[in-house]
Amino acid sequence: MTAPVATPSIQTLTQRHEADWQAYCQHDFVRQLAAGTLPAAAFRHYLKQDYLFLVHFARAWGLAVYKSRNIHELRQGCDSLKAIVDLEMQLHVDYCRQWGISEAELATLPEATQTMAYTRYVLDAGLRGDLLDLHVALAPCLIGYADIAVWLNAQRFTVRGPDNPYEAWLAMYISPEFQAAAQQERLWLNAQMADLPPRRLDELARLFQDATRLEIDFWQMGLDAA
């Protein structure tokens, strides 16, 4: 008796590359952040590069709009783009200011290799492949941050509230709004992946693993800056 083959989903990808996924989701950077022990210099470096990341993330959603095959995909890409440009970027600028990083500084930051590597990898994945390739390359970011927030929130070492200087970060990604956006993305990915043949899943798994490894490098870049 053979085991039934599970319908492919985003979980297929996280399970196939479980070691990388855990190395990313439970990285020392986020553990220390949740415990409130992360050096401020590490966080500041991360915050700055994350701003540059957001700019290219917005470009990626612009690309998603271009690659849309119907009006639903068009609206989906447009909504994600608006969430970044109209909301997240401003939040990020405000948050940076609280950490002593001015908007003028953000505008002239040199881009770290790790930022270039991840962002350009995503954009190239989207242009080389189709809309699903683009979404899968973005998944470690959107789905990953949601998973990380849930996992951190359940750990004993995590400090919530005013005693943790990174409380605002934790609060943002555990917020119902962010979790709902991630869940919507999971459902879309699952619907897209459900009927895919193994060969196609292999391609997506490769993208997912690469992007996950580039996210690990991004966390490590933060730690190394301290």
Next chain:
Amino acid sequence: MTAPVATPSIQTLTQRHEADWQAYCQHDFVRQLAAGTLPAAAFRHYLKQDYLFLVHFARAWGLAVYKSRNIHELRQGCDSLKAIVDLEMQLHVDYCRQWGISEAELATLPEATQTMAYTRYVLDAGLRGDLLDLHVALAPCLIGYADIAVWLNAQRFTVRGPDNPYEAWLAMYISPEFQAAAQQERLWLNAQMADLPPRRLDELARLFQDATRLEIDFWQMGLDAA
């Protein structure tokens, strides 16, 4: 004594291809529309294909977001995209309904050759070239509709008000909001073009002429449908 060379601008393009520009801006389709004598079948065919045009126009602004080189261009592309997806598309769907064209019909329309030709030409111009190439290929649409509305509004044959079945169309493109958007685009184009060398202007002029001729085909397609 040689005449001073004018600073290049959008006017450089309309003047260099004045015959095509006039053939487009003063086409029989818009003359009859302004006079209220355009056959309803011609207008309906135009309305339907214009909906498909809008979808690809939105894709073009998504592409503009992807091609942005700084935060200002990113916001510019995002704002234009929002104007189409959140506003114009809904207006268009509502307007189509008034002309007896349901949203269901719009969703399954076959795309006319003329629609394919213009929209794909613009998208390819944007991907083959840079952000300015994309804007110039879009200019006959955005700048052109504004110019057309102003010109029509000043003609003696034009009928404004409830006696013209196409009053809503005329009112939309002569509206201060649409005219302001077109003016903003003109200013951006002029700023981008001011210091360009002749060789680059020749490339842009070629794109502008091609796009203008494809717009003429689009009007003609409407007339031919009646």
Next chain:
Amino acid sequence: MTAPVATPSIQTLTQRHEADWQAYCQHDFVRQLAAGTLPAAAFRHYLKQDYLFLVHFARAWGLAVYKSRNIHELRQGCDSLKAIVDLEMQLHVDYCRQWGISEAELATLPEATQTMAYTRYVLDAGLRGDLLDLHVALAPCLIGYADIAVWLNAQRFTVRGPDNPYEAWLAMYISPEFQAAAQQERLWLNAQMADLPPRRLDELARLFQDATRLEIDFWQMGLDAA
């Protein structure tokens, strides 16, 4: 008892859109060409626009190289590109000269709407989708010309040899080299399509139908020029 579902292949596409496929493959333009009765003006117009088509066709294979996911796809795209740039374009230029069209004339030709429509549609299909989308949008050209040559060669109205002014055209597309290239493309397409889910086949069928209709317009453009 239900009929077994056939493995998807390029035949799935030609059968699903059989009316369009026949209208293209058995178009009056090629019938008259094979009978030797096609007006020379029609053929000359076709030849000129086909040169412009070839330029964008070469761009499409450059795009295929960019979109390659492995070394095999890279070589496939590169070989097709070389066949066009190093071989077909020169043949085309030589052939045009025999019909009184100089290389200088080819270099400054205005591009017909039908040429723009088909070429830019293919390029956009390739950038919006993945490598398979690009190949499917190109299939009516590569596979279609091979099918057309075989079909024409078997018709009683076809005149082969020096009595037909279009003999060189017929000879080229019925040649073992061209037929082998088309067959190789068929096999690659079939291998790519074999395990695709119905939803994906629907997307490809849409592209295939659009491209076929744009090829019909291209033949008709030739006839209309006479």
Next chain:
Amino acid sequence: MTAPVATPSIQTLTQRHEADWQAYCQHDFVRQLAAGTLPAAAFRHYLKQDYLFLVHFARAWGLAVYKSRNIHELRQGCDSLKAIVDLEMQLHVDYCRQWGISEAELATLPEATQTMAYTRYVLDAGLRGDLLDLHVALAPCLIGYADIAVWLNAQRFTVRGPDNPYEAWLAMYISPEFQAAAQQERLWLNAQMADLPPRRLDELARLFQDATRLEIDFWQMGLDAA
């Protein structure tokens, strides 16, 4: 009296970012390579990643073909692509074999972050901008290797001939064929840049600096592997 402004050229870029350019062209990796003292492990790691680099470099020339605006640019891109796919890749595979790296190993190599960063940066630069942006992002590679070979060849520490295990590498890049290809690229870049306004030069200089820094990272990756 003001100094005359020099016509912009590739030298404008290398001079504007002279510190980065020197850090790249005179990096310890190439110094040790020329002296024959580079650890074999460093060279092997570089060789492997350089193979992956070549694959994406070929994709970049495919993209250049797509982005061509005329038949000359089309042939230029096609020739560069052929040089890589038909010649350099095979040379590289042969060379790797001599260093104990099999083609099978090359086919399954994990891609280093530094390789991803540089290659995807180049591809995105080409898609975001125009053909010149793409060439400028590639310049540190093509022009740089030629400059490096000339500089190394003139240094006292450089060991040529059978006593240097890296003689084949030095011989390849100092060869008249490679130098001629680089010179041809320099002339094309200079012709493209000659009439550009300062604003455009700033954009290109930014790309050039980023790409140069990513090349430095690539050398450093080799050293760090030993």
